[in-house]
């Protein structure tokens with residue numbers, strides 16, 4: 547904590563960064579919109595809530611009690627006041643620092659505070675652990691939002707992140723994700739949500755959901771499979787990049803067969819330990835031909851990837867143990883050249899605010915840094 551405070555003082559991560567206007571693509575009968583700036587995204591989410599006629603499903607990992615947090619609370623309460631059924635889920639642990647009074651919402655809103663200690667922790671620790679790390683909004687089954695953005699003023703302008711809005715039948719993917727979670731974790735006082743099947747199957751746009759209580763972690767497989775298919779290029783943007791053995795091997799195998807593998811991470815994120823753990827893999831990646839780019843002077847928090855200009859993922863899962871085998875997560879997997887092209891443009895834009903870490907520069911880093919990497923490495927299995 548002290549190290550993080552000191553680093554925040556020395557590197558405030560508040561420099562401006564390039565952003566792109568929201569960009570649309572059509573996938574089947576669904577329109578996807580990629581957001582890269584918090585103000586744009588929050589405006590679209592608040593608009594969607596303001597236009598709700600029947601129901602709103604809102605789920606967030608972090609919900610700050612600040613200006614942006616209040617705007618969401620007000621919008622949800624206004625929707626409930628005009629007769630919209632509003633369902634809210636937020637993670638108790640992630641919001642321990644937010645005053646409880648902030649979460650005393652209008653009593654017409656159905657609220658699930660996802661508990662940080664759950665039954666069965668001793669008998670089946672894996673099933674009973676994990677945070678609700680998802681960031682989801684579904685309105686009237688017509689609009690859905692998912693991606694890396696938590697809710698807070700800091701994220702509106704000072705963090706580069708990526709979210710997607712869906713409009714059309716594929717919203718079912720997000721609705722279904724919310725409903726399954728709600729019905730699994732609701733307390734007896736909370737209503738059951740109707741669990742409707744999918745009326746239209748859209749194989750090229752689907753949600754992968756990690757669910758520790760079911761011992762199901764498909765997002766890791768989604769990544770492994772996509773990287774394994776790559777023949778041309780892989781572009782990954784991650785806030786906290788601590789790949790496990792298999793993801794590392796998949797990236798190195800791809801690079802070894804001539805694929806242009808690029809990973810973009812913050813030069814300094816908001817979590818000093820995560821950075822030091824990530825750095826423990828840089829040498830192996832660089833020696834294996836993977837190119838690493840460091841985002842400068844601001845936090846990049848996106849969890850996105852594209853492969854060969856055909857496949858994309860946007861979601862809530864970081865490439866680290868906590869996300870891939872620990873938390874509740876949801877990522878969209880989209881097989882569409884238009885969406886991939888949009889995300890590749892975003893990647894190119896982000897590279898204009900990043901510097902490449904060369905192998906020579908990495909190997910010449912101070913000895914103290916090498917010692918630091920060694921010292922934190924035992925923490926890797928936990929993060």
Ligand SMILES: O=P(O)(O)OC[C@H](O)CO
Nearest residue numbers: 607679696785816817864
């Ligand atoms: O857990 P994430 O990826 O939503 O990131 C949250 C921030 O690290 C909060 O400090």
